[in-house]
Amino acid sequence: VTVQVGDVRDGVRSRPNSTRPIPEATVARLTVYLRVLDALVGEPAGPTLPATTISSGELARRAGVNPAKLRKDLSFLGPCGIRGVGYDVVGLTAAVESALGVDRVLPVALVGVGNLGQALAGYAGFHTRQFPLTALFDSDPAKVGCRFGDLVVQDVGAVAEVCRQLGIAIGVVAVPVVAAQAAADALVAAGVRSVLNFAPLVLQVPDSVQVRRVDLGSELQVLALHHQERPAAGEPVSARR
Amino acid sequence: VTVQVGDVRDGVRSRPNSTRPIPEATVARLTVYLRVLDALVGEPAGPTLPATTISSGELARRAGVNPAKLRKDLSFLGPCGIRGVGYDVVGLTAAVESALGVDRVLPVALVGVGNLGQALAGYAGFHTRQFPLTALFDSDPAKVGCRFGDLVVQDVGAVAEVCRQLGIAIGVVAVPVVAAQAAADALVAAGVRSVLNFAPLVLQVPDSVQVRRVDLGSELQVLALHHQERPAAGEPVSARR
DNA sequence: GTATGTGAATGGGTTCACAGCC
DNA sequence: GGCTGTGAACCCATTCACATAC
Numbered sequence: 001v002t003v004q005v006g007d008v009r010d011g012v013r014s015r016p017n018s019t020r021p022i023p024e025a026t027v028a029r030l031t032v033y034l035r036v037l038d039a040l041v042g043e044p045a046g047p048t049l050p051a052t053t054i055s056s057g058e059l060a061r062r063a064g065v066n067p068a069k070l071r072k073d074l075s076f077l078g079p080c081g082i083r084g085v086g087y088d089v090v091g092l093t094a095a096v097e098s099a100l101g102v103d104r105v106l107p108v109a110l111v112g113v114g115n116l117g118q119a120l121a122g123y124a125g126f127h128t129r130q131f132p133l134t135a136l137f138d139s140d141p142a143k144v145g146c147r148f149g150d151l152v153v154q155d156v157g158a159v160a161e162v163c164r165q166l167g168i169a170i171g172v173v174a175v176p177v178v179a180a181q182a183a184a185d186a187l188v189a190a191g192v193r194s195v196l197n198f199a200p201l202v203l204q205v206p207d208s209v210q211v212r213r214v215d216l217g218s219e220l221q222v223l224a225l226h227h228q229e230r231p232a233a234g235e236p237v238s239a240r241r
Numbered sequence: 242v243t244v245q246v247g248d249v250r251d252g253v254r255s256r257p258n259s260t261r262p263i264p265e266a267t268v269a270r271l272t273v274y275l276r277v278l279d280a281l282v283g284e285p286a287g288p289t290l291p292a293t294t295i296s297s298g299e300l301a302r303r304a305g306v307n308p309a310k311l312r313k314d315l316s317f318l319g320p321c322g323i324r325g326v327g328y329d330v331v332g333l334t335a336a337v338e339s340a341l342g343v344d345r346v347l348p349v350a351l352v353g354v355g356n357l358g359q360a361l362a363g364y365a366g367f368h369t370r371q372f373p374l375t376a377l378f379d380s381d382p383a384k385v386g387c388r389f390g391d392l393v394v395q396d397v398g399a400v401a402e403v404c405r406q407l408g409i410a411i412g413v414v415a416v417p418v419v420a421a422q423a424a425a426d427a428l429v430a431a432g433v434r435s436v437l438n439f440a441p442l443v444l445q446v447p448d449s450v451q452v453r454r455v456d457l458g459s460e461l462q463v464l465a466l467h468h469q470e471r472p473a474a475g476e477p478v479s480a481r482r
Numbered sequence: 483g484t485a486t487g488t489g490a491a492t493g494g495g496t497t498c499a500c501a502g503c504c
Numbered sequence: 505g506g507c508t509g510t511g512a513a514c515c516c517a518t519t520c521a522c523a524t525a526c
Contacts, residue, residue, distance in 0.1 A: 025495060027466055031459040035441055055507065064443045064452075068497060075509055083508045084504035106465050115363050119356035125441050125458025130465070170464055194464040196457075200276055200366050202305045210467055211305075212460050216437075217366025218272040219453050223411055223435040224347050224371070225268055226451050266517060296485065309519055316487055324486045325526040 022099065026073045029065065030096050033073070036062045037093045055086040107134040109168040109192070111183040112175035113143055113153055116198060120174055121148060134166050139179060156183065163190035170194045177201050184211075263340065267314045270306060271337050274314070277303045278334045296327040348375040350409040350433070352424040353416035354384055354394055357439060361415055362389060375407050380420060397424065404431035411435045418442050425452075 022030075036059060040051065056074075060067040074080060074087070080095045081087040097103075108131045110117055117138075120126055127133040136148060139156040146153045154162060156179075163171070163186075171187035173180050173195060180199035187195055188205055195211045197203050200218075203211050263271075277300060281292065297315075301308040315321060315328070321336045322328040338344075349372045351358055358379075361367055368374040377389060380397040387394045395403060397420075404412070404427075412428035414421050414436060421440035428436055429450055436452045438444050441459075444452050 023495070027463055028459065031456070031462045032443060032454075034462075035456075035458075036443060039442060057507085062443060062445075064445075066497075068499095069495090071508065072496080072510080079509070081508050082504070083502070084506050086507070100462055100466055101469055102462075104465060104469055106461075106468060108461070115356070115360035119360040120457060122356050123457050125456070125461070128458075131461050169468060170461065194468045196460055196464060201280060202273060202277060202303060204303075204305075210464065212464055214455055214457075214460060215272070215276075215366070216361060216364050216455075217369075218269065218276075219437055219455060220347075220349070220366070220372050220411065221272045221275075221341055221343075222268055223437060223451065223453055224345060225341055227347060227410060227435045228342055228345055264517070298485085307519075309521095310517090312486065313488080313518080320487070322486050323526065324524070325484045327485065 020076060022076045026076055027100075029063070029069075029073055030100055032063050032065075033059065033070070034093070034096050034100065037089060037096065040089055041093070051089065053082075053086045053088055054092075056081070059087065102130050105130060105132065106169035106194075107132055107167055108170045108172060109133075109135040109137065109159070109163050109166070109187070110172045110174060111137045111156060111159060111187070112173065112179070113138045113146075113148060114174065114176075117172075117174040118148065120172065120198075131170065135162055135168060137162075137183075139175070156186065159183070159186035160189040163187065163192055168192055170196065173197045173199055173203070175199060261317060263317045267317055268341075270304070270310075270314055271341055273304050273306075274300065274311070275334070275337050275341065278330060278337065281330055282334070292330065294323075294327045294329055295333075297322070300328065343371050346371060346373065347410035347435075348373050348408055349411045349413060350374075350376040350378065350400070350404050350407070350428070351413045351415060352378045352397060352400060352428070353414065353420075354379045354387075354389060355381075355415070355417075358413075358415040359389065361413065361439075372411065376403055376409060378403075378424075380416070397427065400424070400427035401430040404428065404433055409433055411437065414438045414440055414444070416440060 040054065043051070056067045056071045060070040063070065074092070077095045077099050080092055108126075110121060110133060113121070113136050121133060121136075133151065136151045136153045137156045137159050138144060138153050143153050144155045168190065169192065171184075171192040171194070173183050173187070175183050177199050180197065180201055181203060184195060184197070184203045184205055188209055193209050195203065195205065195209060197211055197213050200215050202213070205211055281295065284292070297308045297312045301311040304311065315333070318336045318340050321333055349367075351362060351374060354362070354377050358377075362374060362377075374392065377392045377394045378397045378400050379385060379394050384394050385396045409431065410433065412425075412433040412435070414424050414428070416424050418440050421438065421442055422444060425436060425438070425444045425446060429446055434450050436444065436446065436450060438452055438454050441456050443454070446452055
């Protein structure tokens with residue numbers, strides 16, 4: 001099943017597509033469900049059989065979401081469960097993978113092989129079949145030429161040319177703040193249209209390029225705000241009404 | 242980026258008296274505005290004066306959002322601009338900081354000092370005045386006892402006791418998947434009510450604990466899905482300014 | 483004239499509740 | 505009996521447009 005999502009950005013709305021578009025928020029959660037499903041098949045399956053099927057309630061619990069929300073999310077893939085029973089684990093996994101388009105191979109380039117860059121390179125979920133890490137760049141002459149795994153670090157000045165040659169689809173920016181915009185510019189010049197930015201600033205890119213930000217500081221601050229609003233630890237939340 | 246488990250359903254509602262509740266989505270963007278504002282004061286200010294004031298349009302452009310959205314967001318802080326002029330940079334900075342409660346000091350503990358953990362420890366925005374990195378833990382006997390900066394790595398078995406003693410408010414989980422749930426359990430046992438999780442799985446915690454997930458794999462997959470939906474690079478790379 | 487602040491309108495996402503199927 | 509799938513209601517969030525203030 002090839003699910004196609006409508007253009008999110010342009011004002012060309014009101015285009016009742018043949019296939020329903022998958023909402024933004026649902027896409028984000030589908031990746032979570034996939035994580036949970038993958039973990040499921042790896043499980044010893046406990047006392048029972050290898051748990052060939054799972055209910056929306058159980059899957060929702062493991063994914064940390066509301067069961068109704070989960071069912072609604074999965075409904076965008078078309079009917080993929082069995083009423084009165086649940087979802088077939090391998091079948092559902094396949095359906096979600098298909099919706100997310102895991103068959104597409106998107107070569108990744110990493111700009112910045114400092115602490116963070118090296119950590120990312122070794123991170124589980126990176127360097128998979130879908131996202132082969134294909135090029136490394138750094139501006140530090142001491143790092144250029146070094147090998148990490150089977151890749152050699154190249155100078156950041158070569159980003160545009162090399163990425164274009166290798167057909168890089170996704171660029172990961174893991175350089176210090178001061179170098180981040182230049183790195184993004186180089187990726188854009190190379191025709192990269194998807195960027196994952198770990199530097200704590202907002203990259204300026206053309207509309208045709210999508211950027212996702214991962215910002216530790218922001219995450220901490222959001223946690224902090226909720227922290228002080230929560231009731232002190234210890235007692236049930238129902239304490240004060 | 243943000244999957245949050247736990248009780249967030251009515252946001253900031255529990256405080257009828259003080260400021261109006263700030264919507265979830267707005268809080269996330271306030272941290273971005275703060276980033277942009279901080280970058281502004283550090284700027285040489287170009288040909289003009291040190292730019293003591295800034296318009297919603299300019300600030301929105303730098304933050305990558307719609308001007309109307311930005312004004313609506315700021316309106317939750319109460320009137321803080323000057324009509325016909327714009328926002329005073331230092332005044333606005335103070336207002337946003339106040340809304341985010343940057344005066345609250347929340348000690349942070351880091352569980353897992355592998356590649357990722359070390360990268361995080363050195364990350365800008367970590368180890369600030371608001372979020373002092375106060376304890377390090379790892380399960381690897383080779384790492385226990387090592388010093389990073391002015392901290393000594395302790396065994397992960399000591400998490401509960403040490404975190405409680407130090408009054409740790411936020412725990413960061415940067416261990417491999419297999420060890421993540423145990424790490425979270427230890428943090429929860431220590432009374433930590435806010436967790437930032439970098440392991441690619443959904444942590445199971447009580448409702449009284451909030452978790453934010455940062456998952457590289459999920460980010461890549463979301464990028465990937467949008468990637469294939471976008472039109473191939475066709476339009477001119479119009480100036481980003 | 484210019485730019486903020488904000489009700490009102492619009493759109494998207496979540497939750498509910500129940501119909502439909504096993 | 506149990507569980508999925510989904511319209512409908514509800515709620516949050518974005519955008520619009522203009523009154524308001526400088």
